[in-house]
Amino acid sequence: MAPLISTQSLSKSYGKVTALADVTLSALPGSLGLVGPNGAGKTTLIRILMGLAHPDRGEVRLFGLDPAKDAKRVRARVGFVPEDDAYWEGLSAVGAVQFAGRLSGLAASDALKRAHRLLDEAGLEEERYRLMETLSMGMRQKVRLAQGLVHTPELLILDEPSRFLDPQARTAFTEWAGRLQKQGTSILISTHELGDIEKLCDRAILLVEGRLKAQIDLPDLLKRSDQWELQPIGEMEKATAAMRSIGITPEIDNDTFLFMMGDNDCTKIVFEFNKRKIGIRRLSRITPSLVDILPQFLSRPR
Amino acid sequence: MTLPPAGWQAPWAITQIGLQRFLRKKIVIILLFVAWTPALLFGVGFFAMGTIVAERSITQDEQIRSKLVPRPALPIDTVKLFSQLLGRVSTQDIVGKQLEELLPLFWRVSFYQFVWLESWVLLFLALAVGPFLVTPDIRSRSLSLYFSRPVSGLDYALGKAGIIFTLFGMAFLLPSILMYLSSIYFMPTNTYIRLTIYLIPRIFTIYMILSTVSTYVLLAIGSSCKTFWTFTSFLIFITLGVEISISFVNSIISIYPSDIKIANSYNLISICSILNDFNCYLTGINQELSRLNALFRHEWVADPISGQMGRLGDMPLFGSKNPFWQTAAAAFLFAAGSGALFWRNLCRASR
Numbered sequence: 001m002a003p004l005i006s007t008q009s010l011s012k013s014y015g016k017v018t019a020l021a022d023v024t025l026s027a028l029p030g031s032l033g034l035v036g037p038n039g040a041g042k043t044t045l046i047r048i049l050m051g052l053a054h055p056d057r058g059e060v061r062l063f064g065l066d067p068a069k070d071a072k073r074v075r076a077r078v079g080f081v082p083e084d085d086a087y088w089e090g091l092s093a094v095g096a097v098q099f100a101g102r103l104s105g106l107a108a109s110d111a112l113k114r115a116h117r118l119l120d121e122a123g124l125e126e127e128r129y130r131l132m133e134t135l136s137m138g139m140r141q142k143v144r145l146a147q148g149l150v151h152t153p154e155l156l157i158l159d160e161p162s163r164f165l166d167p168q169a170r171t172a173f174t175e176w177a178g179r180l181q182k183q184g185t186s187i188l189i190s191t192h193e194l195g196d197i198e199k200l201c202d203r204a205i206l207l208v209e210g211r212l213k214a215q216i217d218l219p220d221l222l223k224r225s226d227q228w229e230l231q232p233i234g235e236m237e238k239a240t241a242a243m244r245s246i247g248i249t250p251e252i253d254n255d256t257f258l259f260m261m262g263d264n265d266c267t268k269i270v271f272e273f274n275k276r277k278i279g280i281r282r283l284s285r286i287t288p289s290l291v292d293i294l295p296q297f298l299s300r301p302r
Numbered sequence: 303m304t305l306p307p308a309g310w311q312a313p314w315a316i317t318q319i320g321l322q323r324f325l326r327k328k329i330v331i332i333l334l335f336v337a338w339t340p341a342l343l344f345g346v347g348f349f350a351m352g353t354i355v356a357e358r359s360i361t362q363d364e365q366i367r368s369k370l371v372p373r374p375a376l377p378i379d380t381v382k383l384f385s386q387l388l389g390r391v392s393t394q395d396i397v398g399k400q401l402e403e404l405l406p407l408f409w410r411v412s413f414y415q416f417v418w419l420e421s422w423v424l425l426f427l428a429l430a431v432g433p434f435l436v437t438p439d440i441r442s443r444s445l446s447l448y449f450s451r452p453v454s455g456l457d458y459a460l461g462k463a464g465i466i467f468t469l470f471g472m473a474f475l476l477p478s479i480l481m482y483l484s485s486i487y488f489m490p491t492n493t494y495i496r497l498t499i500y501l502i503p504r505i506f507t508i509y510m511i512l513s514t515v516s517t518y519v520l521l522a523i524g525s526s527c528k529t530f531w532t533f534t535s536f537l538i539f540i541t542l543g544v545e546i547s548i549s550f551v552n553s554i555i556s557i558y559p560s561d562i563k564i565a566n567s568y569n570l571i572s573i574c575s576i577l578n579d580f581n582c583y584l585t586g587i588n589q590e591l592s593r594l595n596a597l598f599r600h601e602w603v604a605d606p607i608s609g610q611m612g613r614l615g616d617m618p619l620f621g622s623k624n625p626f627w628q629t630a631a632a633a634f635l636f637a638a639g640s641g642a643l644f645w646r647n648l649c650r651a652s653r
Contacts, residue, residue, distance in 0.1 A: 050450055052446070052449055052450065071452075071454070072452040072454065073452075075450060075451055075452045075453075076451075076452045078450075080446075080450035080451075082443075082446045082447070082450065084443045084446065085443070086442060086444050086445075086446050086447050087442050087443075087444060087447075088319075088439075088442065088444050088447065089438045089441075089442050089444075090323040090326075090438070091319065091323075099315065100447065100451065102311070102312075102315040103311075103312050103315055103316075103448065103452070103453050104451050104452060105311055105312075105452065132442075133442075144447075147447065
């Protein structure tokens with residue numbers, strides 16, 4: 001399968017500030033998360049992908065096209081939700097979504113139908129007839145999401161999509177994005193909300209100070225976790241002794257042991273506890289969150 | 303695969319949406335109404351006079367008509383009075399003239415003044431529209447919404463230019479055409495149509511020059527500043543831009559060859575000359591005298607700034623001694639400079 005996004009030694013500076021330095025990555029169609037601290041170069045990478053900024057060095061391809069040379073063809077296939085609270089003054093919500101559709105080449109009537117459907121899905125009822133400047137920032141963000149989707153893009157690029165959304169709207173947004181993925185729309189999401197990345201993305205790209213720190217395959221990484229928890233039945237002292245006898249020194253959290261081990265050690269524990277006639281209420285792998293994993297990558301030298 | 307839209311679609315959408323927004327503004331509607339008023343008034347006047355000439359032709363015997371020159375007292379006096387009120391017609395121009403000779407003169411004078419009036423309306427229209435053309439897009443950060451779609455900087459500029467061209471078309475081109483059509487209606491013979499048909503392309507040329515220069519300047523200044531400063535800048539710069547266009551208009555449409563030289567020698571820089579003309583129009587002060595005064599006043603303003611610029615009409619400019627092309631070249635140079643400024647601002651704002 002041809003990569004959706006590929007970059008080769010991509011570099012970009014703004015004066016003396018290095019925004020991207022020698023970034024080489026490749027991503028297949030699907031959902032991709034872009035994470036990193038502020039100033040890591042996430043927005044610059046997005047802008048280069050959209051053809052809105054040009055790299056100083058290196059190559060970039062989106063759908064196999066050069067965004068700088070084929071900007072219109074690339075942008076026709078991409079929906080973009082910017083991080084700013086950007087909106088068209090003097091237009092109603094439905095008018096703004098329709099206008100976005102028309103700019104992408106849809107006929108006015110088709111764009112209007114799609115605008116109403118998307119705003120229905122976004123949960124904007126009568127508010128859709130209000131002027132953009134009178135809507136709350138959360139409502140405007142919903143309108144921007146609808147604007148990004150009105151022309152049915154192959155790739156949706158979201159820069160801090162849940163920034164202005166309340167918790168309820170955030171949940172609705174992740175459900176909505178999940179449905180889009182099932183329909184075959186690829187998603188590139190740049191956010192500090194690691195929960196959104198976990199829920200929506202197959203892969204995450206970690207950028208730090210303009211450099212590519214890691215490309216993380218999220219399902220594999222989360223499965224590969226070595227942290228387990230065990231809740232024994234009976235006396236904790238006996239259970240602790242049993243654990244130590246097979247070389248595991250657990251942390252104790254109330255009536256639960258927390259410890260690190262490989263998959264093969266699982267049978268050892270069951271065997272040892274059975275031998276000592278200690279019951280096991282629960283033995284399970286702890287699924288870590290991206291928040292737990294990310295510091296490991298951040299602390300690694302390049 | 304999603305294909306990019308056809309080249310005209312994005313600019314057309316930007317123009318349409320922009321027009322919808324501007325036509326909801328009361329001031330724009332009022333200015334359009336004001337722009338149409340003189341055309342309608344002149345049109346009604348032409349229609350009334352044309353009716354008088356036609357009725358007279360029908361009711362009189364052919365033989366009598368060939369020997370006698372019909373002189374209904376009221377119409378010819380009215381035409382003389384109107385002609386003098388409109389200015390640019392000296393007493394010797396109308397003394398002893400017959401109605402058939404006076405009507406075309408009246409038409410030419412009317413048309414000249416109409417264009418002059420429209421220039422003012424366009425100036426105010428530019429002021430009403432300009433600050434809201436690009437500044438809101440920068441203020442609400444919506445440039446990223448345009449340029450993340452298959453919309454280039456050129457599409458954006460064309461779309462915004464389309465707004466100015468359409469509004470100026472509604473304020474100037476359409477009433478001008480109406481003026482022309484209603485004026486040929488009252489002409490005594492069809493020969494006048496043949497003699498005046500050149501005005502149609504000239505009206506169009508004037509419209510294109512006015513719209514192009516104004517568009518570039520409006521976009522340039524509108525993309526440079528916040529609304530307040532944009533508005534203030536317009537008061538200074540747009541006035542100059544429109545004024546260049548007005549001198550261009552003068553050089554095309556002037557009925558007196560001497561006007562061309564005089565118009566170019568002082569209209570290029572100073573708004574006071576236009577204000578002076580406006581005053582003359584209202585008060586009926588002798589035109590030649592007031593023009594000389596304006597020329598005098600202008601020279602002491604312009605000379606310290608640009609040496610001999612006060613006498614542009616006397617010196618070769620841009621390789622041409624023809625004032626028409628001098629003014630056109632000056633206008634386009636102005637537009638090109640403004641266009642470059644707009645492009646720079648657009649690139650900076652969309653970063």
